[in-house]
Amino acid sequence: MKIKHTLIRLATAVAFVTGIVAGAPAFAAGPGPEINATITGLALRGYDPVAYFTDGKPVIGDFTITAQQDGATYRFASEDHKALFLKDPAKYLPEYGGFCAFGTAKGYKVDGDPTVWKIVDNKLYLNLAPAVAKRWDEDIAGNIKSANSNWTDVKNKAPSELQH
Known part of the structure; x- marks a missing residue:
């Protein structure tokens, strides 16, 4: 039993x-x-x-x-x-699939922390950590432009495929 x-x-x-x-x-x-x-x-x-x-x-x-x-x-x-x-x-849905917005701007796919976030133009962006978000905040428009451009190249790749 x-x-x-x-x-x-x-x-x-x-x-x-x-x-x-x-x-x-x-x-x-x-x-x-x-x-x-x-x-x-x-x-x-x-x-x-x-x-x-x-x-x-x-x-x-x-x-x-x-x-x-x-x-x-x-x-x-x-x-x-x-x-x-x-x-x-x-x-x-978060931009860049929920990956770090600053990392994407630099051509990487790294974890996005849901507690490190910002809404810009009605879009949700995550970053890896507060220190990373601070760097992203220094040029939000430029970083979004770079990330949008990079996303088409990196979105279908595993993070390990993007090591520089």
Whole structure:
């Protein structure tokens, strides 16, 4: 009996982790190299992409309120935020797939920290760390121009392919 209960708990945990409990396919294709996501496909480290625009700050999303976009999983703090996202995902997705905006401006793909962010012209930009964001802030327009140009070349490459 003890083994049966252990197996049931294990099967429940596996189902939960693979997304069956949430109604997601168990073996969905993950995001491509153009999206900064964890190995499980979680984008923005679980932060709600809509909250930056509605709350003016990063807010951790609820693991039970999710949506898929381009193979990545996004979490939301509320069903209202999820509905806004589903209505117009491009409005809320971070630029450069959530990779560091300054790194992209320099031709690299490095992690973007969801707590180091800025909205410029209604677009969400992340940076690696506060010190990096400070350098990005020195020439935001120029860095965005460089990053936009570089993104077409780097977006489909793995970060390891971009070592200089």
